[in-house]
Amino acid sequence: MTETFTLNFPASTPVLDRAHVGVVASGDMEVLLEPQLQGASVRVVTMVSGHRKTWEAVLSRFFERHPYAVAIEINDHGATPGLVGLRLEQAIELAMKEPA
């Protein structure tokens, strides 16, 4: 069965826009990212239950390096920690892009 939880991290750097990356396909995940005023919150829905500790470690490391004030939703189909980091970085990159 799926597992759902929300994790919060201190963050205050603003982003410019919202962003959507990834897909709920085997070994991958979907990220919805939106700006918020203060702090980072991440809601995770994952197909692979029992790995909350790993999520906490991966996400807290990510926000230590990228303290962006964002609300993130992750729909996960078994992404590896490496891919989780990559998807989050892609989302931040898109959200920080100046409008064309």
Place this chain on the structure above:
Amino acid sequence: MTPDIQSSFQELSPRERLAALLDQGHFQELAGPFDRIGSPWLQQQGLVPQSDDGVIAVRGSVDGHAVVAIAIEGGFEGGSIGEVGGAKIATALELAAESSHLGQPVAALLLLETGGVRLQEATLGLAAIAAIQTAILNLGTYAPVIAVIAGPVGCFGGMSLAAQLCTHIIGTPHGRLGMNGPEVIEQEAGADEIDASDRELIWQLVGCEARFRDGWIDSFVPDDLSALAAAIRSAVADGRTSSRRLTSPAIQLQRLREEIPARSQASAHKPSTRSRLWLQELAESSPAPAFGTPSILTARVAVADTTAFAIGIVPDPGSRLPRASHGELGLEQAWALAACLDQFVREEQQAGTRSPIIAIVDTPGQAFGRIEEQRCISAAAAAAVGAYARARAAGHPVFTLVTGRAVSGSFLAHGLQSDYILAISDEGVSMYAMSAQSIARITRRDLATVQALAAATLPMSFAIADAHRLGVIDALIGGIGADHPTAEDIARVKSCFGDALAAYRRGQSTRSPIPSNLHRQSTQRIREAMRAQWSSAADAGTKERSASSVSQPAEGVIV
């Protein structure tokens, strides 16, 4: 984009595909991920929904022509069509038709990567595909509706019928188009019929190159962005609004009979089924085969002050194609069904009448077989869908009576294009997309798990009462002897159709209302969101930032 360098189309993600094909790479998405309308049914089955349900619908333009474009994410649940994604496709096409009808033509582009009905939401997936088919045919009378089958998933199941109903089909060497996936045929008919692991055989049967050779798709282009874009521009500019693939069912039927010999012993045995029984009981006189096809029976049925034309599919043990001898919808049945409906509508047109049509349904499903795929049963079944839809568009009230099994592609082709679907409330009456055994194999679950999920999930249920709850079946009639109807039972069924006919003539909808159905809130949300966004999308421009420059290939497809 650099048109002089070959760049693969099939490796692009759905939004990248759209950006690559639409003018200036610009589009406005309708009911996009941030509207957060995902499947309401997957999570209770242990699956994670995607925020756009794997279907991306946008407005944009091709060479200045307004288009609505739909791309399916083949990586999410095998590109399957569930309630939300299905409603999104149907609504996009309906909005395009409304705009076209008001004098502003909007063509449609369907980038199909789909295994067909999402088995976890089977009943609603089937209903959605029926709505998509109606919408394709309607829009196709105004503007081109172009299907692109680029791969890697291909286009299977009910969506292969939808593709065949489009005005243009464009395929690439990586695309496949078939009604039944090889794994399902192997499961249903055995490895002697088809070896799903024999890649070469599969591509010879259902690959787009073979489909183009046999005339079942209109253009075959390399997996190259500029070649594909050129084929699409040409189809949009062509403006042709009718497919030439399905126009002559009677000729297709004749060709089939010439090329496949009848089996030596034609059988005089006529197995009893509910289709045959109910046709006989309802009919004014003995039902007769249509177009020399013993498995397609038609009869006249008195309804209120008029006479309806009733059609049923029945078993024919002597069928020239053995995979369609137990009452299945096979090649012969589908072409004959389309031919006899077309003929009936022509005759009525000449007579200036619009008599009701009643589909009598008890069918174990479509025929699963090698010859069926080779001869594109998708096209034959689509011809039947088209014939029903055209009859309806011509002003014939089209009704359905479900007396037994209402299954998958056979129900799409015979029963789901109706104004009013009545089902007998009985244990032997059910609606489903695939046998539990096949679902278990395709979704890699054990049979007991599949059966437990089917019992616990409304749109996965086989029970006809659940299909009625979901608004897919419009009415149930109980207390009827499904196997031994009394004269009173027959009169009650006829009176249901009489009431539906009266409502139809008053201009009232006879379909089960969706807005007030608590189980269909997601359908309703999609419709409302898309309608609201449609008008504001006129100034097409990408508001969303999507990952069009970065993509990570999915590791495989999980259905």
